Amino acid sequence: MPNGNGTIINMQGIHKVYDTGKVKVDALKGIDLKIQRGTFAAIIGPSGSGKSTLMNILGCLDVPTDGVYEFNGERVDGLHHNRLAEIRNEQVGFVFQNFNLLPYATALENVELPLIFKGVPTKKRRERAVELLEKVGLGERVSHLAIELSGGEMQRVSIARALANNPSLILADEPTGNLDTKSGRAIIELFEELWQKGHTILIITHDPNIPQRTERVIHIKDGQLTENGNGAH
């Protein structure tokens, strides 16, 4: 599904209110966002501006308080949690700043997780996971436990995991935030490679180098989009 044209993300008037009981936080205040298939975009903005909140909603990990969200042509605001889980499993790949790997599982087992939830049979699953780990340059680390890997390697595992079910959207929340410059650069190069193969990739970042490489930059401030750099809508 990575290739092809058309709109993958279409958000209108998305609001997110965190109601903690005492205070209500307006994290997103009416986001309108349209992203075409095959886009490589960076989302930048100050801390607390709502980047992670936006990403969680984009990835169907969280639901908006208000607004309309169409993902791959399907209305996903207000869907049943089981269907949301399916969408996350098959159409979205997450890459987190702190990797979010199961520490006591091997690299292979970590990559297998989304395949397990999809119900891919053991043999196919194993083959696929090995193939992905090779693709991110970890062919030698297949049976290492996650905690035995370096930060850069962990992030590669999580990228392999994100790619497991060949999702139409890859979301990365500060993927280089915990890495040194060199491994950070390598990760970004990996994303570029994936983009060139046709994946749609959104990266939240504080790294000033990344927006220079993406075709589109989305600025967010105080829960609102301020400008969309580099044109292409």
Next chain:
Amino acid sequence: MASVTFLSQMFRDMRSQKLRTLLTMFGIIWGTSAVILLLSFGEGIHMNQRKSVHGLGEYIVIMWGGRTSQDFQGLPRNREIRFKEEDAALLQTVPHMKAVSAEYGQGGVKARVGKVDKLVRISACWPVFAEIRNLIPQEGSRFINDEDMKYRRRVVFLGTELAEELFPGQDAVGQYIHLNGVPFQVIGVMKQKEQDSSYNSRDTRMTFIPSTTFKTMFGREYLNNIVFKADEPKNVPQVISGVYEALGAKYKFAPDDKEALSMWDTSEMETFFNAFFGGFRIFLGVIGAFTLIVGGIGISNIMNVVVEERTKEIGIKMALGAKKRFVRTQFVLETLLLVTIGGLIGFLFSYAVISLFPLLHFEEYVGIPRMSFSVSVAAISILGLIGLVAGYFPARRASDLNPVEALRL
């Protein structure tokens, strides 16, 4: 989803929590062992008790004469009622009567073998007495038979202990013993039995001879007592009233004159013990069940902590597309597995204790503990239920976590 994958995943998750898993299991092992051991020992004690009661005979009635307490058909009260051997024969016609035996008794009889003298008690009875009173002959020996009765043979059946004392280390059968100077041939020795209750002395120290021989020797007219047995335990009361009617008609006393005959109905004792041990078993069962429930609460608590500690893991799985159902199933199964393994170990442990216990030779006091089918079924059902309940709540909590919140940790 392939369940093998699911299980291997689960084992991996549990392996990373060895100590906790072990501690959790210990509660269940303890609970299971407590239930099974309590109930098994209870059962053993009951059986032991029952065997001792049955040492005298199962639901038998021992009847002595008495004194009338009512005027009847012009006859005054306070007449003594005594029976003869023919009365025992008469009672055989009472409906639901299974067996009746007359019994004469004579204590202080001198028994001599070679140079050894002993004072013993003679019970003189009918062949059927053995069946009524559970006197089982040892291998290669027998009780009094009809021929002995008919020919008034001087034959004797010995209690286990007495035979051992009179003929130490020898086979008593076929040897002779003098009772008040009269030679009797030993035809049988009683098999060892448990006996708690008795009238006169315990069977293991008695000599039994044919009633016909006794009558000739001692010239007695009246019996000491009659023993009888109904065809079924539930018919005992009916047989007793039948006996009152039959003897009342013969000796002219009112069938409801309880004092005219004196009876010991051993089935009453058994009914009492059955009720007592029934209550005892319920008591033990309740204690055991509560122990298990406490174990279950412990597990539930620990699983709750486990959920807390594994919130992150749950968040990751959900982000990757695990449905609530998957998370819930995993936690319920983990708990069930803990309970099952714990239960199994508890079972094996109890089984070992129960198997090895007889080696300690305490059976005289507490019997031999036995693991009954119903005990096992009860323990398994309670365990299963506890596993499900203990697992369900933490599992529900886990699956209701908000994935975003779970990941933020």
